[in-house]
Amino acid sequence: MKRHQNPVASALMAKRNIAPADRPRVKAECLQLLATLRLDRAQMQLISGFIDTYLRLNAKETEIFRAEIGSIEPEEREEVMQIVTSWMEEGIQQGL
Structure with a gap:
């Protein structure tokens, strides 16, 4: 994946026409790119949302996505997991 310093590139990567088999990998790459940008919390939430x-992702794709995340370097994986955790926290808050 080519690294860009533009947060919009990460967001638009998710919007392009992606082959079903590539969806989990592309989502992981989008989040990896986003994690490298060091944006403020509001920007990060907007783009990650x-x-x-x-x-x-469906259940099978989510399993593949988790494996993709598990295969990246520990430092970067921690950054990506913070983004994913913020989605879960937001979902819990909306559920309440």
């Missing part, structure tokens, strides 16, 4: 909306 866009990615999550346009790359909703």
Whole structure:
């Protein structure tokens, strides 16, 4: 994956026409790119929400996505997991 310093690139990556088999990998790559940008919390939530909306994964894809995340370097994986955790926290808050 080519690294860009533009947060919009990460968001738009999620919107392009993606082959079904590539969806989990592309979502992981989007989040890896987003994690490298060091944006403030509001920007991060906005862009990660866009990615999550346009790359909703089914149960099988989610398993593959988790494996993709598990295969990245520990430091970067921690950053990506913070993004994913913020989605879960937001979902819990909306459920309450």
